[in-house]
Amino acid sequence: MDVDILYFAWVRERIGLDREEVDPPAEVTDVAGLIAxxxxxxxxxxxxxxxxxxxxxxxxxxxxxxxxxxTGAYEVALFPPVTGG
Structure with missing residues (x-):
């Protein structure tokens, strides 16, 4: 299952990528598992x-x-908490 991962703000800066396509192992089924x-x-x-x-x-x-x-997602975006102002 290929998933497009998007990174924003300091997450992107630390990883050095703004996106990547990954194929997580079958046991990775939720956001927490994906992040780990x-x-x-x-x-x-x-x-x-x-x-x-x-x-x-x-x-x-x-x-x-x-x-x-x-499961079945095409895209997962990861970013710091958003604040308003």
Whole structure:
């Protein structure tokens, strides 16, 4: 299952990519599992994704919690919490 992962703000800066296409293992079924798996891909990934409480996600352009299933998703975006002003 190929999924397009989009990175924004300091997440993008630490990883050094704005997007990548990945094929997570079958046991990765939700956002939390995806983040944990992605964090193992490189030191930059580990730096950006090491503390999932500092991240927000969207699946196919809809906000999603860490327990949201990624099965069948085309796109998962990872970004810091959004603040208004």
């Amino acid at each position: 798996w992605l964090a193992t891909r490189s030191p930059g990934h580990a730096s950006a994704l090491g503390d999932p409480t500092c991240l927000r996600a969207a699946i196919d352009q809809k906000f999603a919690g860490s327990d949201a299933l990624i």
